[in-house]
Amino acid sequence: MTHAKEPATQTQADGRHARAERTREAIVEALLALLSEGVVRPSAEQIAERAGVSRRAIFNHFTDLDDLLACAARRRMETVMALWPKLSREGTAAERARALAEGICRFHELVAPVRRAAVLFSYDSAFLAGQLREAARMHRAAIRAVFEPEIEAAPEEMRGVLLGGLAAAASFLMWEELRRNQELSVDEATRAVWIELEGMLERAARNQPR
Structure with missing residues (x-):
């Protein structure tokens, strides 16, 4: 029975x-x-x-809304990482700057809604704060890989400055500034990022020791 x-x-x-x-x-x-x-x-x-x-x-x-947001962030991360652009290391510095701007700006636009919430909740969530730090580390590493020849050609004391400037120009915070505060279109904001990247690379090349 x-x-x-x-x-x-x-x-x-x-x-x-x-x-x-x-x-x-x-x-x-x-x-x-x-x-x-x-x-x-x-x-x-x-x-x-x-x-x-x-x-x-x-x-x-x-457990709470932070736990829910963390779960949602993990879910969205699994989806959006498949959309992370393949950043070329081929071509001139200007060509790479344009390709990177186009790829990474598309990515920023796709993840913007969840990224904004993650930034807001990260002040109270150690998990989300850690996720944002890891995202920043990956972003910096990607920028370094694309522009490694130009960074290595710069004077040693300027390499960190150049990398930091390039990473900031292509960052999500820059994208938010251009899209929300400056009210640029996606195409306009992407062009602004490209111009900033290309300008820094050109200035770095001019200042190389002879």
Whole structure:
């Protein structure tokens, strides 16, 4: 008799687990949708309404909103890293500057909604602060790889300055300044980044020791 009930009990447990996963998925997707619409810091009520669940359901599945945002950030990171541009190391400095500007600016525009929220929440979340530091490290390493000949050709005491300037010019913070504060279009902001990169490289080349 006991053995006869075991399959049914297992089926019920599997069903509960599947429903919990669907609810969790709906909550994460609701948060990402709100962020994409420009709601930088959605409330639990807004997320619950979008997901079609109760406010209590959110905190049954996540410790707090930071935990939810961290989960959403991991999900989005898995998606957007597939979109990280292949940055060429071939061609002239000007050609590489233009290619990098076009690729990395497209990436910034795609990740902007979640990145803005991550920056805001990072003041209270060690996890998100760590994620942003890692993103900054990867960004700097990518810039160095693309412009390694020009950086190495600069005087030793200027290499860090040149790398830092190039990384800042192509950074998400620069993109936010151009797109939100200066109100440039995507094409205009991309061109501004390209001009800044190319200008720094040209100035560095002129100042090389003879």
